[in-house]
Amino acid sequence: GQSLEQPSEVTAVEGAIVQINCTYQTSGFYGLSWYQQHDGGAPTFLSYNALDGLEETGRFSSFLSRSDSYGYLLLQELQMKDSASYFCAVRDEDGGFKTIFGAGTRLFVKA
Amino acid sequence: GAVVSQHPSRVICKSGTSVKIECRSLDFQATTMFWYRQFPKQSLMLMATSNEGSKATYEQGVEKDKFLINHASLTLSTLTVTSAHPEDSSFYICSAPRDSSSTDTQYFGPGTRLTVL
Numbered sequence: 389g390q391s392l393e394q395p396s397e398v399t400a401v402e403g404a405i406v407q408i409n410c411t412y413q414t415s416g417f418y419g420l421s422w423y424q425q426h427d428g429g430a431p432t433f434l435s436y437n438a439l440d441g442l443e444e445t446g447r448f449s450s451f452l453s454r455s456d457s458y459g460y461l462l463l464q465e466l467q468m469k470d471s472a473s474y475f476c477a478v479r480d481e482d483g484g485f486k487t488i489f490g491a492g493t494r495l496f497v498k499a
Numbered sequence: 500g501a502v503v504s505q506h507p508s509r510v511i512c513k514s515g516t517s518v519k520i521e522c523r524s525l526d527f528q529a530t531t532m533f534w535y536r537q538f539p540k541q542s543l544m545l546m547a548t549s550n551e552g553s554k555a556t557y558e559q560g561v562e563k564d565k566f567l568i569n570h571a572s573l574t575l576s577t578l579t580v581t582s583a584h585p586e587d588s589s590f591y592i593c594s595a596p597r598d599s600s601s602t603d604t605q606y607f608g609p610g611t612r613l614t615v616l
Contacts, residue, residue: 421604430592430607431543475542487533487594487605491542 390414392476392490399496400466408461408493410476418479420452420459421487426472434461434474463495471497502526503595505608512583513616520578520611522593528573529595533605534566537590549576549593583615 392412400406410420419438423431437443437452437459449462463470473492480486502525512518522532530551535543547568548556555568567579580587590612594605 423605428612430610431594431605433604433606436604486545486548488545489543494540 390478390480390488392478392488394474394476394490394493396491397494397496399498401498402466402468404466405462405464406466406495408463408474408476408495410459410461410490412457412459412476412478412490414478414488416480417454417457420450421477422450422461423475423477423489424472425475425492431475466497468497468499471495503593503606503608505593505611507611508609509612509614511614511616514584515582517579517581518583518613520580520591520593520613522576522578522595522608524574524595524606527595527597529576530573532570532576532593532595534568534576534578535592535594537592537610539590543592546578549578551576580613583613585615588613588615 394410398406419436421436422434424434425431434448435443435450437450440452440454442449442451447464452459473494475492476490477487504523504525506521510518532549534546536546537543545558546561549568549570551570551573557563565581570576590610592607592610594607597604
Protein backbone atom coordinates (compact mmCIF):
# COMPACT_ATOMS: atom_id res chain seq x y z
CA GLY A 389 0.00 0.00 0.00
CA GLN A 390 0.92 3.63 -0.04
CA SER A 391 2.30 5.56 2.87
CA LEU A 392 3.85 8.96 3.51
CA GLU A 393 5.83 9.88 6.58
CA GLN A 394 6.56 13.36 7.81
CA PRO A 395 7.41 14.78 11.24
CA SER A 396 4.41 15.66 13.36
CA GLU A 397 5.75 19.00 14.62
CA VAL A 398 8.52 21.45 13.88
CA THR A 399 9.32 24.65 15.77
CA ALA A 400 11.48 27.49 14.46
CA VAL A 401 12.03 31.18 15.03
CA GLU A 402 11.13 34.09 12.81
CA GLY A 403 13.65 34.70 10.09
CA ALA A 404 15.04 31.18 10.24
CA ILE A 405 15.00 28.41 7.64
CA VAL A 406 13.10 25.20 8.23
CA GLN A 407 12.98 21.97 6.27
CA ILE A 408 10.03 19.60 6.43
CA ASN A 409 10.85 16.13 5.20
CA CYS A 410 8.58 13.59 3.59
CA THR A 411 9.36 9.99 2.71
CA TYR A 412 6.93 7.98 0.71
CA GLN A 413 6.25 4.42 -0.24
CA THR A 414 4.19 3.77 -3.32
CA SER A 415 4.44 1.36 -6.20
CA GLY A 416 3.33 3.88 -8.77
CA PHE A 417 4.81 7.35 -8.39
CA TYR A 418 3.82 10.43 -10.37
CA GLY A 419 5.13 13.26 -8.26
CA LEU A 420 5.06 14.85 -4.82
CA SER A 421 2.83 17.77 -3.89
CA TRP A 422 2.85 20.06 -0.88
CA TYR A 423 -0.09 21.84 0.71
CA GLN A 424 -0.38 24.40 3.48
CA GLN A 425 -3.32 24.54 5.86
CA HIS A 426 -3.93 27.15 8.53
CA ASP A 427 -6.09 26.23 11.51
CA GLY A 428 -9.75 26.33 10.54
CA GLY A 429 -8.95 26.84 6.88
CA ALA A 430 -8.73 24.75 3.76
CA PRO A 431 -5.49 23.39 2.29
CA THR A 432 -3.82 25.50 -0.35
CA PHE A 433 -1.49 24.14 -3.00
CA LEU A 434 2.16 25.13 -2.58
CA SER A 435 4.24 23.10 -5.01
CA TYR A 436 4.61 19.99 -7.08
CA ASN A 437 7.72 18.02 -8.06
CA ALA A 438 7.60 15.35 -10.71
CA LEU A 439 11.33 15.28 -11.43
CA ASP A 440 14.38 15.20 -9.19
CA GLY A 441 15.70 18.51 -8.03
CA LEU A 442 14.72 21.73 -6.40
CA GLU A 443 11.75 23.88 -7.36
CA GLU A 444 11.78 27.41 -5.98
CA THR A 445 8.77 29.63 -5.52
CA GLY A 446 9.58 32.73 -3.53
CA ARG A 447 10.43 31.87 0.06
CA PHE A 448 9.29 28.29 -0.41
CA SER A 449 11.23 25.58 -2.23
CA SER A 450 10.50 21.92 -2.69
CA PHE A 451 12.94 19.14 -3.41
CA LEU A 452 12.50 15.63 -4.71
CA SER A 453 14.76 12.60 -4.93
CA ARG A 454 12.92 9.79 -6.66
CA SER A 455 15.72 7.30 -6.05
CA ASP A 456 15.46 7.92 -2.30
CA SER A 457 11.64 8.21 -2.26
CA TYR A 458 12.17 11.44 -0.40
CA GLY A 459 11.28 15.03 -0.66
CA TYR A 460 11.27 18.14 1.46
CA LEU A 461 9.70 21.53 1.70
CA LEU A 462 12.07 24.36 2.55
CA LEU A 463 10.72 27.55 4.06
CA GLN A 464 13.07 30.50 4.22
CA GLU A 465 12.85 33.81 6.07
CA LEU A 466 10.16 32.39 8.28
CA GLN A 467 7.29 34.64 9.24
CA MET A 468 4.70 34.23 11.96
CA LYS A 469 2.06 33.70 9.32
CA ASP A 470 3.87 30.56 8.18
CA SER A 471 2.64 28.81 11.32
CA ALA A 472 0.37 26.16 9.83
CA SER A 473 0.18 22.49 8.97
CA TYR A 474 2.03 21.28 5.91
CA PHE A 475 1.04 18.13 4.07
CA CYS A 476 2.94 16.19 1.48
CA ALA A 477 0.81 14.25 -0.97
CA VAL A 478 1.07 11.78 -3.82
CA ARG A 479 -1.31 10.64 -6.48
CA ASP A 480 -2.97 7.29 -6.00
CA GLU A 481 -0.61 4.56 -7.16
CA ASP A 482 -3.16 3.19 -9.56
CA GLY A 483 -2.70 6.36 -11.56
CA GLY A 484 -6.17 7.41 -10.76
CA PHE A 485 -7.35 10.76 -9.65
CA LYS A 486 -7.16 10.22 -5.93
CA THR A 487 -4.66 12.13 -3.81
CA ILE A 488 -3.18 10.55 -0.71
CA PHE A 489 -2.07 12.95 2.02
CA GLY A 490 0.56 12.52 4.68
CA ALA A 491 -0.39 13.04 8.31
CA GLY A 492 0.85 16.60 8.22
CA THR A 493 3.56 18.59 9.98
CA ARG A 494 2.53 21.37 12.33
CA LEU A 495 4.97 24.25 12.07
CA PHE A 496 5.19 26.68 14.97
CA VAL A 497 7.03 29.92 14.26
CA LYS A 498 8.15 31.79 17.34
CA ALA A 499 9.10 35.43 17.64
CA GLY B 500 -5.76 30.61 -9.32
CA ALA B 501 -8.82 28.45 -9.56
CA VAL B 502 -11.56 29.10 -7.06
CA VAL B 503 -13.70 26.51 -5.36
CA SER B 504 -16.51 27.58 -3.07
CA GLN B 505 -18.40 25.64 -0.44
CA HIS B 506 -21.68 26.35 1.26
CA PRO B 507 -22.48 26.50 4.08
CA SER B 508 -19.25 27.28 5.89
CA ARG B 509 -20.66 26.19 9.20
CA VAL B 510 -23.73 24.22 10.18
CA ILE B 511 -25.15 23.01 13.45
CA CYS B 512 -27.93 20.47 13.33
CA LYS B 513 -29.82 18.08 15.54
CA SER B 514 -29.11 14.39 15.53
CA GLY B 515 -31.19 12.57 12.94
CA THR B 516 -31.47 15.41 10.48
CA SER B 517 -29.86 15.61 7.04
CA VAL B 518 -27.41 18.25 5.94
CA LYS B 519 -26.51 19.19 2.37
CA ILE B 520 -23.14 20.72 1.53
CA GLU B 521 -22.51 22.31 -1.86
CA CYS B 522 -19.19 22.53 -3.65
CA ARG B 523 -18.82 24.74 -6.71
CA SER B 524 -15.96 25.39 -9.09
CA LEU B 525 -16.30 29.07 -9.92
CA ASP B 526 -14.03 29.66 -12.87
CA PHE B 527 -13.46 26.24 -14.35
CA GLN B 528 -15.32 23.06 -15.09
CA ALA B 529 -14.69 20.06 -12.91
CA THR B 530 -15.71 16.64 -14.15
CA THR B 531 -14.23 15.22 -10.97
CA MET B 532 -14.45 16.54 -7.44
CA PHE B 533 -13.29 15.01 -4.19
CA TRP B 534 -14.84 15.02 -0.76
CA TYR B 535 -12.65 14.82 2.33
CA ARG B 536 -13.29 14.69 6.03
CA GLN B 537 -10.83 16.04 8.52
CA PHE B 538 -10.91 15.60 12.28
CA PRO B 539 -9.05 18.06 14.51
CA LYS B 540 -5.29 17.95 14.11
CA GLN B 541 -5.52 15.06 11.69
CA SER B 542 -4.93 14.62 8.00
CA LEU B 543 -7.45 14.76 5.22
CA MET B 544 -9.24 11.49 4.68
CA LEU B 545 -10.74 10.97 1.24
CA MET B 546 -14.37 9.95 1.47
CA ALA B 547 -15.39 9.74 -2.15
CA THR B 548 -14.74 10.83 -5.68
CA SER B 549 -17.60 12.67 -7.31
CA ASN B 550 -17.95 12.16 -11.05
CA GLU B 551 -20.11 14.37 -13.24
CA GLY B 552 -22.83 12.36 -14.88
CA SER B 553 -22.09 9.11 -13.10
CA LYS B 554 -22.11 7.54 -9.67
CA ALA B 555 -19.62 8.57 -7.05
CA THR B 556 -16.81 6.26 -6.05
CA TYR B 557 -16.63 5.74 -2.31
CA GLU B 558 -13.58 4.83 -0.27
CA GLN B 559 -13.56 1.72 1.79
CA GLY B 560 -15.47 2.16 5.02
CA VAL B 561 -17.53 5.12 3.84
CA GLU B 562 -21.26 4.39 3.80
CA LYS B 563 -22.68 5.46 0.47
CA ASP B 564 -26.22 5.49 1.80
CA LYS B 565 -25.24 7.84 4.58
CA PHE B 566 -23.09 10.20 2.54
CA LEU B 567 -25.02 10.88 -0.64
CA ILE B 568 -23.07 12.54 -3.42
CA ASN B 569 -24.54 14.14 -6.51
CA HIS B 570 -22.49 15.74 -9.26
CA ALA B 571 -25.28 17.43 -11.13
CA SER B 572 -23.24 19.67 -13.40
CA LEU B 573 -19.67 20.44 -14.39
CA THR B 574 -19.46 23.05 -11.65
CA LEU B 575 -21.48 21.61 -8.78
CA SER B 576 -21.17 18.62 -6.49
CA THR B 577 -23.23 18.11 -3.35
CA LEU B 578 -22.64 15.96 -0.29
CA THR B 579 -25.66 15.12 1.85
CA VAL B 580 -25.04 13.69 5.29
CA THR B 581 -28.20 11.76 6.02
CA SER B 582 -29.47 11.07 9.52
CA ALA B 583 -26.50 12.84 11.01
CA HIS B 584 -25.16 11.76 14.38
CA PRO B 585 -22.67 13.43 16.73
CA GLU B 586 -19.85 11.23 15.43
CA ASP B 587 -20.38 12.79 11.99
CA SER B 588 -19.28 16.13 13.39
CA SER B 589 -16.20 17.07 11.41
CA PHE B 590 -14.68 19.44 8.88
CA TYR B 591 -15.79 18.49 5.37
CA ILE B 592 -13.75 19.80 2.47
CA CYS B 593 -14.20 19.43 -1.25
CA SER B 594 -11.55 19.80 -3.90
CA ALA B 595 -11.26 19.79 -7.64
CA PRO B 596 -8.29 19.41 -9.96
CA ARG B 597 -7.71 22.40 -12.21
CA ASP B 598 -6.74 20.03 -14.98
CA SER B 599 -8.95 16.98 -15.30
CA SER B 600 -6.08 14.96 -16.74
CA SER B 601 -3.90 15.51 -13.70
CA THR B 602 -4.88 15.76 -10.08
CA ASP B 603 -1.46 16.74 -8.78
CA THR B 604 -2.76 20.25 -8.19
CA GLN B 605 -5.94 20.30 -6.18
CA TYR B 606 -7.95 23.42 -5.41
CA PHE B 607 -9.83 23.17 -2.17
CA GLY B 608 -13.04 24.74 -1.05
CA PRO B 609 -12.99 26.64 2.26
CA GLY B 610 -14.58 23.73 4.07
CA THR B 611 -17.77 23.17 6.03
CA ARG B 612 -17.67 22.64 9.75
CA LEU B 613 -20.50 20.34 10.74
CA THR B 614 -21.59 20.05 14.36
CA VAL B 615 -24.26 17.51 15.17
CA LEU B 616 -25.87 17.93 18.56
